[in-house]
Amino acid sequence: MRYIKEDNKIIIYGLEEFNIEHILLCGQVFRFTFIDNKWIVYSVDKMAVIEEFKEENKAVITTENPDYFVDYFDLNTSYTLIKENLKKFNLKFLNDAIDSFYGLRILKQDIFEVFFSFLISSNNNIKKIQKIIERLSKKFGENKGSFYAFPTFNSLRTGTQQQFLDLGLGYRADYFVKTLKIMEKNSLQNLRLLSSQNIKKELMKYYGVGEKVADCVMLFGYNLSQSFPCDVWIEKMYNEYFEKETNRSVISKNLVNLFGNLSGYAQQYLFFHIRTIQSQKSKQI
DNA sequence: GGACAGGTGCGGT
DNA sequence: ACCGCACCTGTC
Numbered sequence: 648m649r650y651i652k653e654d655n656k657i658i659i660y661g662l663e664e665f666n667i668e669h670i671l672l673c674g675q676v677f678r679f680t681f682i683d684n685k686w687i688v689y690s691v692d693k694m695a696v697i698e699e700f701k702e703e704n705k706a707v708i709t710t711e712n713p714d715y716f717v718d719y720f721d722l723n724t725s726y727t728l729i730k731e732n733l734k735k736f737n738l739k740f741l742n743d744a745i746d747s748f749y750g751l752r753i754l755k756q757d758i759f760e761v762f763f764s765f766l767i768s769s770n771n772n773i774k775k776i777q778k779i780i781e782r783l784s785k786k787f788g789e790n791k792g793s794f795y796a797f798p799t800f801n802s803l804r805t806g807t808q809q810q811f812l813d814l815g816l817g818y819r820a821d822y823f824v825k826t827l828k829i830m831e832k833n834s835l836q837n838l839r840l841l842s843s844q845n846i847k848k849e850l851m852k853y854y855g856v857g858e859k860v861a862d863c864v865m866l867f868g869y870n871l872s873q874s875f876p877c878d879v880w881i882e883k884m885y886n887e888y889f890e891k892e893t894n895r896s897v898i899s900k901n902l903v904n905l906f907g908n909l910s911g912y913a914q915q916y917l918f919f920h921i922r923t924i925q926s927q928k929s930k931q932i
Numbered sequence: 933g934g935a936c937a938g939g940t941g942c943g944g945t
Numbered sequence: 946a947c948c949g950c951a952c953c954t955g956t957c
Contacts, residue, residue, distance in 0.1 A: 674938065768938065768939080769938090769939040769940055770937065770938085770939045770940075770952080770953090771937070771938075771939085771953095771954090772936095772937050772938065772955090772956090773938070774955090774956090775937085775954075775955065775956090776938090778955090812953085815953080815954065815955085816953075816954090817952075817953025817954050818940090818951095818952050818953050818954095819940095819953075820953085822940085854940095854941085855939090855940065855941085856940085857939060857940045857941080858939090858940095859938080859939060859940090860939075860940085863938095876938090878938040878939080879937085879938060879939090880938060881938090894947090895939095918938085922938085
């Protein structure tokens with residue numbers, strides 16, 4: 648895939664490695680909207696407008712921060728290579744998933760935003776998570792004119808349990824209060840320097856962070872692709888295509904052993920695939 | 933109404 | 946270590 652960076656835009660040639668719907672709808676990111684045939688993506692205090700031109704096989708990203716979004720969309724990584732390597736496993740359902748969601752990419756998101764987004768995600772669905780984050784940004788984030796920035800730590804730590812409850816966090820309000828308290832001493836940035844095993848251990852010390860959320864933060868925030876977040880959907884997939892196993896920790900470990908540093912990519916293709924199949928099934932009924 | 937959702941912490945073994 | 950259970954809240 649080739650791209651050209653200009654003052655206020657990035658032009659991407661080759662949609663086989665960049666499909667904005669596949670990128671945004673695979674569950675890794677929550678702040679985006681679709682207006683007038685264009686996608687708008689928000690990251691921390693920045694925004695980008697993405698428009699695809701299928702007939703010309705190109706996409707145009709308009710933004711005041713092209714450098715930031717080249718990194719955010721990980722445009723210097725070849726997904727053609729990743730897909731080739733994943734296909735070497737000769738798993739039909741994985742190959743089908745890759746063919747269906749060919750233009751998917753794992754975003755390099757801000758660690759703080761990822762952390763708190765996935766702290767909300769426990770026992771929760773994407774739509775609800777998006778609404779909570781929207782309200783959270785409006786309440787605690789900086790007003791940027793056309794949108795609200797994701798809250799900063801200093802802003803969020805002024806929040807009370809009642810305020811978080813009012814935003815619809817439910818029992819996760821407690822996760823926020825306690826985790827923000829812990830975070831006054833340990834910063835997320837410092838964890839970057841540790842081994843992946845220790846990062847996971849440290850992440851799980853925060854209240855409300857279990858293995859699944861930790862794996863998501865590792866994959867989407869620290870870009871450690873040797874992570875395979877296992878939720879109900881991956882569990883279903885594993886039981887259907889691999890073997891019967893109900894312990895999600897075991898499933899995750901087995902899949903990381905199989906896919907190595909391609910785990911995160913395999914997870915995204917498979918997750919999207921199994922969820923799409925499931926929602927098609929429920930529409931038929 | 934009641935079951936369920938993209939998990940986690942807690943209290944039992 | 947390994948289970949089973951309760952849990953806010955919106956949606957079907």
